[in-house]
Amino acid sequence: MAEETHVAEPAKAQNKRRVGKKGGSKGKKRPRMLEGMPQNKPKKIDRKMKKLYRKRARDYNSDGDDNDEDEEEERDVGSDGEAEKEGEEEEEEEGLDVNGDDGNSDEGEESNRIQPGITMFVDGSRAFKMAFKSIIKKSVPEDALGPVLSAHKKLIAEKLAEEEAERQVKGEAKKEKQLLAEKGHVKPANYLDLNEKFLIGVATKGVVKLFNAVNKAQHAQKGLDPLRYKDAKAIRKRRKEAFFSALGKTSKPAVDTHAKGHTSKGEVDGEGPAWAPLRDNYMLTNSKLKDWDKMPETTAADDFGRMSEDSSSDGD
Amino acid sequence: MARFHNQKKKKVFVKLAVKKNQPSVDHITGNKIPKSFVFSRGKLPGPLRQLQMDLRKLMLPYTALNLKEKKRNSLKDFLNVAGPMGVTHFLILSKTATAPYLRIGRTPQGPTLTFKINEYSLAVDVAQSQLRPRCPQDLFQNPPLIVLSGFGSGDQHLKLTTIMFQNIFPAIDINTVKLSSCQRIVLLNYNKDTKLIDFRHYSIRLQPVGVSRRIRKIVQNHQVPDLRNLQDVSDFVTKAGYGSESEADDEAATVTLASDLGRINKASTKSAVKLQEIGPRMTLQLIKIEEGLCSGGVIFSEYGNGDGKKKPEKEDTKKQKDTDEDEEDMNDDQENLEEDLEDDEED
Numbered sequence: 001m002a003e004e005t006h007v008a009e010p011a012k013a014q015n016k017r018r019v020g021k022k023g024g025s026k027g028k029k030r031p032r033m034l035e036g037m038p039q040n041k042p043k044k045i046d047r048k049m050k051k052l053y054r055k056r057a058r059d060y061n062s063d064g065d066d067n068d069e070d071e072e073e074e075r076d077v078g079s080d081g082e083a084e085k086e087g088e089e090e091e092e093e094e095g096l097d098v099n100g101d102d103g104n105s106d107e108g109e110e111s112n113r114i115q116p117g118i119t120m121f122v123d124g125s126r127a128f129k130m131a132f133k134s135i136i137k138k139s140v141p142e143d144a145l146g147p148v149l150s151a152h153k154k155l156i157a158e159k160l161a162e163e164e165a166e167r168q169v170k171g172e173a174k175k176e177k178q179l180l181a182e183k184g185h186v187k188p189a190n191y192l193d194l195n196e197k198f199l200i201g202v203a204t205k206g207v208v209k210l211f212n213a214v215n216k217a218q219h220a221q222k223g224l225d226p227l228r229y230k231d232a233k234a235i236r237k238r239r240k241e242a243f244f245s246a247l248g249k250t251s252k253p254a255v256d257t258h259a260k261g262h263t264s265k266g267e268v269d270g271e272g273p274a275w276a277p278l279r280d281n282y283m284l285t286n287s288k289l290k291d292w293d294k295m296p297e298t299t300a301a302d303d304f305g306r307m308s309e310d311s312s313s314d315g316d
Numbered sequence: 317m318a319r320f321h322n323q324k325k326k327k328v329f330v331k332l333a334v335k336k337n338q339p340s341v342d343h344i345t346g347n348k349i350p351k352s353f354v355f356s357r358g359k360l361p362g363p364l365r366q367l368q369m370d371l372r373k374l375m376l377p378y379t380a381l382n383l384k385e386k387k388r389n390s391l392k393d394f395l396n397v398a399g400p401m402g403v404t405h406f407l408i409l410s411k412t413a414t415a416p417y418l419r420i421g422r423t424p425q426g427p428t429l430t431f432k433i434n435e436y437s438l439a440v441d442v443a444q445s446q447l448r449p450r451c452p453q454d455l456f457q458n459p460p461l462i463v464l465s466g467f468g469s470g471d472q473h474l475k476l477t478t479i480m481f482q483n484i485f486p487a488i489d490i491n492t493v494k495l496s497s498c499q500r501i502v503l504l505n506y507n508k509d510t511k512l513i514d515f516r517h518y519s520i521r522l523q524p525v526g527v528s529r530r531i532r533k534i535v536q537n538h539q540v541p542d543l544r545n546l547q548d549v550s551d552f553v554t555k556a557g558y559g560s561e562s563e564a565d566d567e568a569a570t571v572t573l574a575s576d577l578g579r580i581n582k583a584s585t586k587s588a589v590k591l592q593e594i595g596p597r598m599t600l601q602l603i604k605i606e607e608g609l610c611s612g613g614v615i616f617s618e619y620g621n622g623d624g625k626k627k628p629e630k631e632d633t634k635k636q637k638d639t640d641e642d643e644e645d646m647n648d649d650q651e652n653l654e655e656d657l658e659d660d661e662e663d
Contacts, residue, residue: 181361184416186435188445188597199516200591203503204569206463207520207589210490210498211571217490218575239491 053121060121217242340402349486351378352405353394355385360409363438364416368409370439370596374502374517375407376456378486391610398423405484406609418600419610420480426608427615429480431600434512442595450519450592452499459485460500460517467506473605473616474506477513495577501591511618515598518591522577525570525586528553 192200220238341348354372356364372381380403385394394406408419416436421428443449462485467478481504488498498520505514524532530552534541546552569589573581581587605616 180413182363183414184433184435185363186437187441188437190445195514196593199503199505199514200518200593202465202505203463203501203516203518203591204589206465206503207461207498207501207591208569208571210461210488211495211573211589214490214493214495215572235491 057121060124347487347489348404349378349402350404350483351402352407352484353380353383353398353403354407354409355383355394356409357391358410359387360411360416364409364411366438366440367416367436367596371407371409373439373456374460374500374596375484376459378459395424395609408610417603418598420484421609422480422483423609426606426610426612427476427480428606428608428610428612429477429602430604430606431513432603433598434601435599437595437597439517439595442593442597446592449594450521451594452519455499455519455594458497458499460502461485461488461498461520462502462504465503465505466508467504469506469508473602476605476615477602495573495575500594511601513600513602515596515600517594517596519594521590521592522571522573522581522587523590524581525588 340351352375354368354375356368360368372379372383397403398406404423406419406421406423408421410417410419416433418431418433419428420431443451462481464478464481467474485502501518501520503514503516503518505516506512507514530541541552543549543552546555570586571589572586577587601618602616603618604614607613607615
C-alpha cells in the first residue's frame, strides 16, 4: 500500500513487532477501520497533548539503547494477558495514521514518528499494571526474610545474626561510653529535700546579713551627698570611726556561718587583730618577713601570698 | 619562608570575646575587679561542656562568655592572653576515667585548687525540676554574692579555699552598693563529716511582707484581675487567697531595705528574701592544692602524701619552669588518677 511505502521506518517496526502474532487478520480489518475512522477524528490528539506524549515516550524509551528490542520485550509481557485488546488498539492507532496522511501530510508524519512511543507507553504501563497486580495478589508465607531471599535463607540468616551481634557489641560500647560521659551527672529531684532546704536557709541567712549591714551603713549616710565636699568629709569621718570600732572588736563572730565575701575588707569583717600587721608580734615570729625589703616585689599575687603566709604563721 | 613559619608558630589561638571597654578597676571603690576564664583541658563529653557553659554564665559579667578554645591551645596561651586582659582566675574543667575535675587557679602564679566533682547538675536540669523557673533579664548583669559556710574550722587548706573563693568575685563595699545589683548568690557549704563542698547558685528575690498575694500580683503584673467570682470589689482586698499564703513568712528571712527596690519593695516596708536555685549545682571534694598554676609544690593533698611530695616537687618546678605547661597538666591528671586508685583501694 501507498502508506507503507510512504513511511517505511515505523511500518517496519510495526511489522517486526507483529512477528508470529495474528498478522493475517490485520489486512482484512484495516479497510473497515478506515471507513469507521471519521467518527474518531474529533478524538484526535491536539498539539499540547502530542508534545506531552512525545516527551513521555522519549522518557520512557530513554533508558533502552535499542528501541526495537524494548518494544519487543514489552510486547511479550503484554501478550500474555490481553492480546486481543492490544490488537484492537493497534488497529485504531493505525487507522489514525492513515487519516493523518489523508488530511495533513506533515502531521501524519509527525504522528507516525511518535506513534510507536505512545503505543509502547500505554502497552508498557498496562503490562506493568498487570504484572504488579499479579505480584500483589500472591500470598506470601510470613517470613522475616521475605520470599525473594528464600534461596539464600541460610547465608542471609547467618549474616543477619552476625550483624546483630556486631551491633550489640557496638551498642554496649556506646552505652559504656555514654555512662562514662554522664558520670557524676545527677538530675535534681522535683522537691526540696532536707539538705537543699538547709542550704537555702544558710544562703538566706547570708543575704539577710548583708542586706542588714548595707541598710545600717547606708542609713547612717542618708541625706549626705558624697559629691559635696562637706558631706564627703563627714562621711569619711564616720567611716573611719566605724573602721576603728570594728578593729576594736576582738571577738570573732561566734556563728559558724559567715557571709564574708560581700563585706569590704577592713570595715565589717571585725577581724582586726587577726590581720597580721596589727598584732604585737608582727614580723618577730616569722623569720621570712624580717628581710622583707630584700624580697622581690611581686604583683597582684603578692596579696594572696601574704595572706596564705599569714595563715600559715597562725598555725605555728 | 622560615621566618614566616616562625611567625605562624607564635600565633596565639585563643579567640576572645571579652568586651574591650570593661573596667579593670571599680570606679567607686577603686578595688581591682577579678576576672576569670572558664575553659577545659582535654576533650569533654556533652554534659560537662554544658557545665562549662553554665559556669561561665555564673561567672558573668567579668568573664569571657564565648571563649573559643582549640585543641592546640596550651595553658601558656591562656596565660599569655590573661595578662593583658586582666584575668585573675582560671577555672579549668577536665575529665578522667574516674570523675570530672575542676581546678581553680589564680593567674599568673597560683595557687591552684583541684576539686573532684562528685556530683553535678546542670542549670537546665535544675530549671526542669522546678515548676516555675525564674530568669529575669538582668539576672546575669551583676556579679553574684558569695556566701561561704562551714569553712571556719581552722584548717589551713580550708582557709585558703575561703580566700580563693572570696577573691573570685568582686568585693562589695556596703557603703556604696546598690541593692538592685544583688541578684544572685553563690553558696559554698563545707560539710565537715563528708568533707564535701556543696556548690549552689541561687537567684535572690525580694517580696514585701504582710501584703496579700493578690495585691502583690496586681502591683507586679499591671493586669486587670479576674473579679467574676466576687460579690464586691472589697472582697478582692479582704478575702485571703490560697496558695503560698500558708507559707508563713520566716522572721529570719525578712530585711529592711536601705532604698527602694523596684516597684513593690519600698524602703519603709519590710521585705522577705526568697531564694530560687538557678544552677549549676556541684558537690566538690578538695583533692589537692598546688603552689603554682597547675604546677609547683603540693601544699595540701587529700590523700595524705602531700608532705612527702612537697620537697622534690619544689625542686622539680624550678627546673621545669621552662618546659611546656601541658606536660605538667598531663602529670597532674596522672597523679589524680593514681590518687583515685589509692582512694578506691582504701575503700
